[in-house]
Structure formats: C-alpha cells, structure tokens
Amino acid sequence: MAATPLIRIEHLTKRFGGFTAVEQVSLDIMEGEFFALLGPSGCGKTTLLRMLAGLELPSEGRILIDGQDMSSVPPNRRPVNMVFQSYAVFPHMSVKANVAYGLKIAGVPEPERTDRVMEALALVRLEGMADRKPDQLSGGQRQRVALARALIKRPRVLLLDEPLSALDAKLRETMRFELTRIQETVGVTFVMVTHDQDEALAMASRCALMNRGALQQVATPSDLYEYPNNRFVADFIGSVNLFEGRLVVDEPDHAVIASDQLGARIFVDHGVTGATDATVWAGLRPEKVEMAHLNGAAPPARVGVPEGHNLVRGTIRRGAYLGSETVYDVALESGAEMRVLRSNVTRYVDREFAEGDAVWLSWAPRSPAVLLS
Amino acid sequence: MRRREPVAPLDYFRRWPIRLWLAATMVFLYAPLLCLIAFSFNESRRNIVWTGFTLDWYGRVFQNGSLLEAFGNSLTIAAVSTLVSVVLGALVAVGLWRFRFPFKPAFEGVMALPIVIPEICMGVAMLVFFSRVIPWPGGMPWPANLGAIIIAHISFSFPFVAVIVRARLASFNRELEEAARDLGAGEFRIFMDILVPHMRPALIAGALLAFTLSLDDFVITFFTAGPDTVTFPVKVYSMVRFSVTPEVNAASTLLVLLTILLTTIGLRLQGGPVASTQGNH
Numbered sequence: 001m002a003a004t005p006l007i008r009i010e011h012l013t014k015r016f017g018g019f020t021a022v023e024q025v026s027l028d029i030m031e032g033e034f035f036a037l038l039g040p041s042g043c044g045k046t047t048l049l050r051m052l053a054g055l056e057l058p059s060e061g062r063i064l065i066d067g068q069d070m071s072s073v074p075p076n077r078r079p080v081n082m083v084f085q086s087y088a089v090f091p092h093m094s095v096k097a098n099v100a101y102g103l104k105i106a107g108v109p110e111p112e113r114t115d116r117v118m119e120a121l122a123l124v125r126l127e128g129m130a131d132r133k134p135d136q137l138s139g140g141q142r143q144r145v146a147l148a149r150a151l152i153k154r155p156r157v158l159l160l161d162e163p164l165s166a167l168d169a170k171l172r173e174t175m176r177f178e179l180t181r182i183q184e185t186v187g188v189t190f191v192m193v194t195h196d197q198d199e200a201l202a203m204a205s206r207c208a209l210m211n212r213g214a215l216q217q218v219a220t221p222s223d224l225y226e227y228p229n230n231r232f233v234a235d236f237i238g239s240v241n242l243f244e245g246r247l248v249v250d251e252p253d254h255a256v257i258a259s260d261q262l263g264a265r266i267f268v269d270h271g272v273t274g275a276t277d278a279t280v281w282a283g284l285r286p287e288k289v290e291m292a293h294l295n296g297a298a299p300p301a302r303v304g305v306p307e308g309h310n311l312v313r314g315t316i317r318r319g320a321y322l323g324s325e326t327v328y329d330v331a332l333e334s335g336a337e338m339r340v341l342r343s344n345v346t347r348y349v350d351r352e353f354a355e356g357d358a359v360w361l362s363w364a365p366r367s368p369a370v371l372l373s
Numbered sequence: 374m375r376r377r378e379p380v381a382p383l384d385y386f387r388r389w390p391i392r393l394w395l396a397a398t399m400v401f402l403y404a405p406l407l408c409l410i411a412f413s414f415n416e417s418r419r420n421i422v423w424t425g426f427t428l429d430w431y432g433r434v435f436q437n438g439s440l441l442e443a444f445g446n447s448l449t450i451a452a453v454s455t456l457v458s459v460v461l462g463a464l465v466a467v468g469l470w471r472f473r474f475p476f477k478p479a480f481e482g483v484m485a486l487p488i489v490i491p492e493i494c495m496g497v498a499m500l501v502f503f504s505r506v507i508p509w510p511g512g513m514p515w516p517a518n519l520g521a522i523i524i525a526h527i528s529f530s531f532p533f534v535a536v537i538v539r540a541r542l543a544s545f546n547r548e549l550e551e552a553a554r555d556l557g558a559g560e561f562r563i564f565m566d567i568l569v570p571h572m573r574p575a576l577i578a579g580a581l582l583a584f585t586l587s588l589d590d591f592v593i594t595f596f597t598a599g600p601d602t603v604t605f606p607v608k609v610y611s612m613v614r615f616s617v618t619p620e621v622n623a624a625s626t627l628l629v630l631l632t633i634l635l636t637t638i639g640l641r642l643q644g645g646p647v648a649s650t651q652g653n654h
Contacts (some may be wrong), residue, residue, distance in 0.1 A: 088552035
C-alpha cells in the first residue's frame, strides 16, 4: 500500500447546536480502496460523507485530500464527486444532458464533451438511453445516470450515499456487482455510506463501523466479523451470542473465562492481555457452535480443550427454517439462550433436530471472540 | 330485466342526483356566458329579443376608437404587471423558502395581505397614495401614463405568484441543488439550471393568474385611473351605464376568447416536459 493516504481525516468533529453528530474521527483512506462507512442510522456516517464532499463544514479537525487541506475548498472545487441517496438526477434534462452537466460547467469543448458522455454511458451500460428523460427510466437506471454523471468529472474520490437502499432486493444484488465492476474498471477510490452490513461486507475492501458519532473499528470485512473490537461491533455485524464472564486464567497461549451467565468455562487458545479477574465478554457466532443429541451419550470430546470447558447442555426451544439454513434457539441450563445455526446440508424433511430435543453445545477453542468492552 | 352494473364507491357520476347537481352547476356557470356570446350576434339594438344574425357589432367594436384604446391599455397594463409580478413574486418566494431572517413570519404575513384585503380598501388606499403621498405625474406620453395603474396591479398580483411558487418549492429535492454544486455549479448556475426549471409550472400558473387578475380588475383600477387612462372594464362599465348594447357583448366575447386562448397556451406550456418533476424522489 502507498505510504501517504489519499484521504486523511484528522480529529474531525461536527456539532449541530448541542448535538454532536461526529466526534473526534481520525481515519486514513488509501488510493483505490472501496471504503464503507457503516453504522446504524443517526451514527454520523452521512455527516462524515457530507463533510468529505464539502456540503457540511467541520466544527473541528480537518480533511486532507492528496495532502491538500480541504477546509477552505468549496464543494464545487473539490476533486470529489457524489452519488446522492435520491440520485438527484435533474428531472428536466435528458440522460445525456445530466451526464454532461459537470463538463458543461467546466467548459469542456463540444467534440470532447460528447465523447466523454458516451464513454461514461458505456461504462454504466446506458448507451441506448442517452436521449431519454429521467421519468422514463427505472430506479436502477437512474442510479446509473447519477454514477456516470459523477464519474465523468474524473474525481479522485467518488462518494456514495446509501447507493442501494432505494432499490428492490434483486436489483440490489445486481448493482452490488455492478458497482464493484465499475470501481475496478475506473480505479477511482470509492467511499460508500451504508447501514446494511451485508452490503458493506460484500463490496468494501475496508469498513469503518461508527456508533454515536465515534469510530468503533476500522478493518477489512472479515476482520470486522471475526475479530470485533467490542460488543457493539460484534453485535452489529452479523448475529452473536454474548456472555459476560470473569477472566480467570490469562496465559500467552491460552485463557479461561468463567461465565455464570453461560453456566460453563470458556477456553480460548490465545492470551487476552487483560487483568485477571476483569469482566470480559465472550462472543460466539451461531454458525461456530456445534450441536449434538444428548440421548445418554457422552459429551463430544475436543482435542486441546480441558474437560468440562466449552460445553453446555440445553433444550431446543424453537427452530426457524430459512431455506439454506435453520436457526435454533437453545435454552441453556443456566437460563440463558444460545442461538445456533445449522446449514441444511440434507433436505429439511429429514431434519436432525426438533423442538424439545435435549442437546450438547460445544465450540472450538479458537471460535469465541473475547471482548474487553 | 336489464342487469344494472353496481355503482363503485368513487363512481359518483353514475348516481342521478349527482348528475342533476352537475347539470345545474353547468347551467348557472355557463348559461349567462352563452347568452352574452349569442346576443353579440343579434341584429337588434336591444338585448332582449332575437331578430337575426349579424356580425355588425364586431365591426362596430373595431371602429370604436375609445374602446380599442381602452382594450390596448388593459393589455399593456396586464402584460407589464404580469412580467414584474412574476419576477418579484418568484424572488420573494425563493427568499422566503431559502433564507432565515428576523421577522420572517411577519414578513410572510404582510406579503400575503393584498390577497385578503377587500379590493375596495386597496382601491381607496391607492387613490390616497397616488394623489397625496406620491402623485403620479399627469400628462405623460403613453404608456408612461399607465404607471400608477401598473404599480397598483403589481401590488395585488405578485402575492399570488409568491404563494404559488412557494408551494411549488416545498416539493423541491434539496439534493438536486447539492448535486449541481457538487458538479461544479455556482449559486447563479444552480438558480438558473435547477431551481427555475423546477419552478416553471408555478411561474406559468402565477403568470396566468396575474394576467387575468389584471385584465378584469375594475375596482382598484377605477380608483387609480385618470380621465385619459381608461381600461377595458372601466370603459365597459361606462358604456353599460347608458345601455347594454350588443357592442358591449361583442367586446366582452372577444375578451373571453382572448382569456381562453391564453389559458390554453399556459396549460400547454405547463403540461410540457416539466410536468413530471414532482415524481422524482
């Protein structure tokens, strides 16, 4: 990766009256990245994006693009273009006029302007639609117009505000691949805002998860899922079983958490570097828990796990069939509940588990994520 | 037995009392107008008995110098006051929509006052204003002698334009403006390229309203007009004081035709390429 980031955000804060929308955010985004700002609604991700575009001015901190301070640069002079949530396609202009608008203002002369418009329309696969009006286009096509219109100015950074939220489910999936393809073709750095974790995980090369104006974690999608920083991250990305406990053993190569909530000891195959006896949380993803019938058999043994660790008994309370997988809620003897996910490898009619079954639940020593906050 | 189709909940016009109501409305609205038009072709001087068809009265209208002059005055006043009202009204609407400033609610209320003030009060106020406060100099060449009437007409028609444009702006998607700015447009470009096209239907509707308000205004004009600045409604009024001749009918018919023509053009312009702007969210 290049040494200097394309975008450097330093201690950025934005206050609206008494409300702090973005608080002390520092972040580097590299050239060519597909970066996602992820978080629940109202977490400040859109405000952050609008500050990058210059549509909002920061209360504190600054933004550098290509090493240049953007504080005093108005939106129309930034090397940045944006695709708006409503697409904001100019309704009274044809597709061609929409796409050409930025070039017209920049004073790009005629033969070149039309060439670049056609090139941009080809990129988003709208060649035949140049003379249509926006009201003759579908939602997906309007989004493509907005994309072409923003990309035609050859920005260093393309900002996308909830690009897929207005599309229906099938189209959303198509556009995911389209956006990734376009990003790979033009090589422009994309910064996308989304509240949809699937979208961020599927498309982004790196994500920043925000909550209440502050950054929670910046990582690749897989790190965000597998190595969450804290309970908020673990809970927001995918679903997770969280159990509070005490750190009783903390060695460089293993650690043990005693959890009354779970009613068992959790053994992990790495050190935690927390104070012994500190309160910690163990996050267990539903697909990483294994389930076996109890029916009098001995509990499944696991290599490398001390006896009685990473093992609980429970009763299946309900199962929700989701097609490719089934989600079971298992009531534990401690009174807590554990969610377990099983792939439907065989047809569901021959299902292995039913409501009311007594089961063993176990997991590998590397599966739990130990969270200090 | 004949099978009757059931009446759907919104199928009002298939119920006979509603049809009767509709017919009555049509009669009371349009029968007087039809009479006016019919009798403009009547041979008789008197407006009560039909004696035969003629186009003479239309000829008389075009020979009546003072009536034509009044007609010309009315059109000039309407054209100028419409133009100014649309520009002024649109700017007021944009200002109210776009900016926050002290006493904004008060300003908004005062601005709309001419819509609700009784016309007679406006008329008297204008009379006092132009005779005592700022007298409009008399004896000026045409069309400068119409100045006082034009100013009076602007003052009661621009609030209508402002109200209509303001309502239209409420449906404006601010992201359009931001998108234009993001693409490099400055304030003036954004106004001309994005905001004006969005306002267009309202500007046309406002212009239409301002034009017709001005064209048929009698009360306020009556109080502000001098002896040498007679408008069409004032002239018709003075003609009617002697007797309602078919000549008046003919002149009125021409005015009705003109209004219908302008309205049609206006609606045509409105229904054009911008009609769908609202559906873009």
